[in-house]
Structure formats: structure tokens, C-alpha cells
Amino acid sequence: MRGDHIEEGGLSGASWKVISPLSFLFWRGGDNVKQQTFVKDFRYFSGSKTLHITLYEEWPHKPFAPVLETPVRNGARVTFATAVSACRKMVESKSSNFPDGLSLATFSDGHDDGIKPDIDFDHYMAELQCRGSETLRDLIVSSLERGQKFMCVFYTVLIPWVADVAKSLQIPTTLVWIQPATVFDIYYYYFNGYEDEIRNAVDDPSSQIQLPGLPVLNGRDIPSFFSPASPYSFSLPLLRRHFEILNEETNPKVLVNTYDALEPNAVRAINRLDIQAIGLLVPSAFLDGQDPSDTSFGGDLFQSSKDYIKWLKTKPNGSVVYVSFGSISVLSKLQKEEMARGLLESGRPFLWVIRNIGNEENDEDRLSCMDDLRKKGMIVPWCSQVEVLSQASVGCFVTHCGWNSTLESLVSGVPMVAFPQWTDQHTNAKLIKDVWTTGVRVNMNKDGVVEGEEIKRCLELVLGDGERGEEMRRNAKKWREMAIDAAREGGSSDQNLRSFMDEIRRLSFATI
Structure with missing residues (x-):
């Protein structure tokens, strides 16, 4: 990871210099939520000759390989480290198309065949910390020995030991919060x-x-x-x-x-x-339109065709219900039956992502009304969510309220039926319903199941012609416009990121 002594760099149009060798280390681990969130906007660091990015644990279903093309195009050499199991899934999904200048390194997290549903997470996290701390320290030390100094380590939730390792090596850290x-x-x-x-x-x-x-x-x-x-x-x-x-x-x-x-x-x-x-960090084509070719996060863990896009384009504007519970949550058989009943009774076309554990459908998991479902809607094992939400025919998103799904719905201007499952999703559902007023929240029965009648009720509130539906659609449009304004050059998120990077730049000059 060598660099020339001085490289001319661009800060989104503002000229500045970066003295090489410099590098910025991104470290990712813990819960495998969607991770396009941060690296995209570090295109502004393209003046640094070497940008070193590492990803720990399972590669999430929306990683950031394609957005690394920007620093690569501007002369940076990028090394992307990920788990062996994640690399295998990337190859299987045929999504690992890396540009020249971007290299892939793999390491073992102790689960090269993937994390099993019945894993002991206490043991896994302890093992990850042990292996990860050693690997991170070796990476930083070996880079220093080659004359390549990391100026800041960026890390995310559930891996605080990254900051401890960096601190022991006297390298500043920044927490990237993905909720x-x-x-x-x-x-x-x-x-x-x-x-x-x-x-x-x-x-x-x-x-x-x-x-x-x-x-x-x-x-x-x-x-x-x-x-x-x-x-x-x-x-x-x-x-x-x-x-x-x-x-x-x-x-x-x-x-x-x-x-x-x-x-x-x-x-x-x-x-x-x-x-x-510093958000919202979604592909440019779906946000500010500055790069129409930037339509994918890439590196998906699951294969998908694009037949659903053709199907969506045949439907009237605002008519389709999109249902997805992300890359981790899997509904019980009973809850899927109730979801199916609610969708069918609503009488509206729908696109439903049903991801089975192991990506195989067992006979006992097959829904009793599958034939009726396929007549009325479309069921897929996976899809490009931002591309789906950007379709004019999509009028409602039934979502688990994962933060990235929530943001993608907001930036697409699509109202939501909030169906939270765990972690931050309950808080996100509160914000959707009561603060931003861009959706409704389902109510469970005493057994913790959302019944078909309740799902139908929520769909009618969001998609119907009543006052509440109109209000949610107006608010969804408002928040989309505000998101675009924040992300544009000179917008609040752009300015916040510029200010942060200026401080990192000053730090780099002070320590060289």
C-alpha cells in the first residue's frame, strides 16, 4: 500500500492536497445489517493514494462494492476484506464484479460455511473479537511497517473492540451508527x-x-x-x-x-x-440522479432475476403492495398464512419477497393458498429493493422497519405499513407512524400474531382514498424532497461530511 509523496485530491470541487502515504481504515463486524451506508460518500477522499477498507463477519445483503468504484476511478487502490463465507455467496450470486484497482482479501471468522440459525451468539461474538482483534492489529502494524499510516479507523455497532485496538496503536476512531x-x-x-x-x-x-x-x-x-x-x-x-x-x-x-x-x-x-x-446514503440514481448508472449496491448474497420489474411496470401507478422483511427476519408459517390472507382480501396486486432459510422451500412451508397468491401477485425469493420502491406502481411498503428499508422507503416517497420484528425496528415504527406520519403500525393479537384482518385494515388506510391515506402520501413526498435536498451538493448531509473530512485532513497534516 505505497503512495506518492503528494497527490492532488478533490473535495467535491474544492481543491486540496493529501500527503501520502495515508490510508483510512473501515472496519465492519457484528450484526449483518445492510452496509452501503457509509463508504459511498468517501468518494471525497479520492486524493488519498490508498484507501483501505475492511469488512468483518458475514457480507450483508447490500454491501458497498460498487460504490468503491469512485475512489478507484480517482486513483485510489482499495483492498476489501471479507469473510470466506461471504465471498463464497458473492461468487454464487454472480455479483462480485470488481473494477480494476479493487482487490478482495478473505479471512476466516470461524464459520466458513456461513452462520447457522442455531449458533451460540455469545460464543460467536467472543470468537469474532479474538480473531478480529488479532487480524486488525496485524493489518495496521504491517501497513505501518510498509510506510502506510492509517489516519482514522471507522467502525460500527457491536464491535467496540475495534476502537480498543486502534487506541492501543494511537489511531483515532469514529463510530459509524447505522440506526x-x-x-x-x-x-x-x-x-x-x-x-x-x-x-x-x-x-x-x-x-x-x-x-x-x-x-x-x-x-x-x-x-x-x-x-x-x-x-x-x-x-x-x-x-x-x-x-x-x-x-x-x-x-x-x-x-x-x-x-x-x-x-x-x-x-x-x-x-x-x-x-x-451524513445520510441518506442510497444509490445516486434513486436519490439525486447525478449518476444514473449508480443503481445498485452490488454484492448481493441472494440471486434474483428482474422479471418482477417488468411485472411492476404493467401495473397502475400507486396500486402495488410491496412486502419484504429484509435479509434476517423470517416469518413463522402461521404469520405468513395471515399475511397471505390479508393480501388476498385486500384485492390489490402485490410483490412479496419470501426468503426461506437455506433458500429452499420445504413442503411444510408451502402456503395453503399459494395458487391464489400467484394469480393475484408475484412472489420472489429476493429483489433489488431500491429499484422496486422507485417504481411508480408501488404504492405501499409492508416492512419490518429495518433502518435501511425505512430510509429507502422515505427517499422513494412510498408510505409504509410498519411491521417491526426486533432491535431498533420498534422505534423506527414509532417514528414512521407518529413523527413523520408516513405510515401505520400493525397491532398483534394476544398470541403475538398480526391477523389477516389487521393487515387488510392497514393496507386500506395507506392505499385508500380517505384523509389519512392522503396525508401519508403527502408526507411521504415531503420527506423524499427533503432527503434529496440534504444529499445534494451544499445540502446539510454534504456539508456535515465535508466538515468532518476537513477535520480529518487537518489531523493528517498535523501528524505527518
Whole structure:
């Protein structure tokens, strides 16, 4: 990873110089949520001769390989490290088309055949920390020995040990938060004086809690990791360590995939932290249109054809219900039957993503009304979500409320039926329904199942001609326009990222 002594670089039109050898290290691990979120906008670092990016654990279903083409086109040499299992899936899905200048390195996370559904996550996270810490340290040290200095390490949730390793090597770190700023604040308050209040709200779903700078929350709006019944208890100690690290730093920085107008109070609620909103980070073709060829995150873990796009183009504007629960959540057989009943009784065309574990449909998993479903709608194992949401025929998104899915719906101007499953999704559903007013939220029965009648009711509210449906469609359009404004050159997210990068640049000059 050698670099010339001085390279001319561009800061989105502003001229500046980067003295090489310099490099920026991106480290990813933990929960395998969608990870296009951050690297796209680091096209502004193209003046650095070497940009070193690493990805840890399973490659998420929307990784950022194609967006790395921008720094590569501008002369950067990029090394992208990912798990052996993820690399295999990329090859199987035929999505690993890397440009010249982008190299792929693989490592073993101890699960080369992929993570099994019955894995002991406590053991896995301990193993990941052990292997990851050693690999990260070796990478940084070997780069230093070759004269290549990393100026900053960027890391994300559930891998706080990355910051510990970087700190031991005297390298600054920045936390990249991939959930909403509102959720970040809830965790911050929990670990900084509000633990009892939040615990009490979780124990009593009908109770309310008011945290500084946030909307009033009910117990069911709190992230599920706080629940005593959560099977992911390993996460809280890791999250606690994140906030301990931030409290230890003199100038802690957090980059969040949101935009100022979307969460104005949450972004500014915590005075001692420098929280910068740098989103929405989705392909340009679906956001600002500056690069019409930028239509994919690439590197998908699942194969998909594009027949569904042709099908969507045959449907009237705003008529289709799109149903997807992301790359992790899998509905129970009973819940899928109720979803099918609600869709059929609504009488509306639909595109439904049903991803089976192992990508194979078992006889016992086959829905009883599958023939009727295929007559009325289309069922696919996977699809390009942003491309689907950008189709004029899509009028509603039934979503698990994963943060990236939520953002993609907002930037597409599509109202939502919020169907949260776990982690931050409950809070996201609260924001969708009560803060942004771009959707409705389903209600479960006493057994925790959302019945077909409830699904039909929600679809009619969103797609119907009533006042609430009209309001949601107006608001969806408003938030889309504000997202585009934030992402444009000179917009709030663009300015926030410029300011952050200027500080990193000043740091690089000060330490060389």
C-alpha cells in the first residue's frame, strides 16, 4: 500500500492536497445489517493514494462494492476484506464484479460455511473479537511497517473492540451508527443515568417515557435488546462498551445515516458528543440522479432475476403492495398464512419477497393458498429493493422497519405499513407512524400474531382514498424532497461530511 509523496485530491470541487502515504481504515463486524451506508460518500477522499477498507463477519445483503468504484476511478487502490463465507455467496450470486484497482482479501471468522440459525451468539461474538482483534492489529502494524499510516479507523455497532485496538496503536476512531439517531440517543441515555426509567418502560408496554430531545415513547417503542426476554442479551455489554469508549474520548465523534431535517432534535440532543448526520446514503440514481448508472449496491448474497420489474411496470401507478422483511427476519408459517390472507382480501396486486432459510422451500412451508397468491401477485425469493420502491406502481411498503428499508422507503416517497420484528425496528415504527406520519403500525393479537384482518385494515388506510391515506402520501413526498435536498451538493448531509473530512485532513497534516 505505497503512495506518492503528494497527490492532488478533490473535495467535491474544492481543491486540496493529501500527503501520502495515508490510508483510512473501515472496519465492519457484528450484526449483518445492510452496509452501503457509509463508504459511498468517501468518494471525497479520492486524493488519498490508498484507501483501505475492511469488512468483518458475514457480507450483508447490500454491501458497498460498487460504490468503491469512485475512489478507484480517482486513483485510489482499495483492498476489501471479507469473510470466506461471504465471498463464497458473492461468487454464487454472480455479483462480485470488481473494477480494476479493487482487490478482495478473505479471512476466516470461524464459520466458513456461513452462520447457522442455531449458533451460540455469545460464543460467536467472543470468537469474532479474538480473531478480529488479532487480524486488525496485524493489518495496521504491517501497513505501518510498509510506510502506510492509517489516519482514522471507522467502525460500527457491536464491535467496540475495534476502537480498543486502534487506541492501543494511537489511531483515532469514529463510530459509524447505522440506526437512527433516536435509537442512538436511547442507548446513550440508558448507559448514562436513565437505566431504571427505560427498564420500567420495557416492563410495562402501556407506560410512557420522555427522554430529553426525543418524542414520548411507549414501552413497545423501545429497542428490543432491552427486553429481559431478548435472546440477544450479548448485545448490551457490547453496546455499553461503545458508550464507555465515547465517554473516555476528549472529542468523541459519531456519524449517523440520517439527515438533519429527519431527526433534528435527536441529532442535537447530546451536547457532549459531535454527532453528524451524513445520510441518506442510497444509490445516486434513486436519490439525486447525478449518476444514473449508480443503481445498485452490488454484492448481493441472494440471486434474483428482474422479471418482477417488468411485472411492476404493467401495473397502475400507486396500486402495488410491496412486502419484504429484509435479509434476517423470517416469518413463522402461521404469520405468513395471515399475511397471505390479508393480501388476498385486500384485492390489490402485490410483490412479496419470501426468503426461506437455506433458500429452499420445504413442503411444510408451502402456503395453503399459494395458487391464489400467484394469480393475484408475484412472489420472489429476493429483489433489488431500491429499484422496486422507485417504481411508480408501488404504492405501499409492508416492512419490518429495518433502518435501511425505512430510509429507502422515505427517499422513494412510498408510505409504509410498519411491521417491526426486533432491535431498533420498534422505534423506527414509532417514528414512521407518529413523527413523520408516513405510515401505520400493525397491532398483534394476544398470541403475538398480526391477523389477516389487521393487515387488510392497514393496507386500506395507506392505499385508500380517505384523509389519512392522503396525508401519508403527502408526507411521504415531503420527506423524499427533503432527503434529496440534504444529499445534494451544499445540502446539510454534504456539508456535515465535508466538515468532518476537513477535520480529518487537518489531523493528517498535523501528524505527518
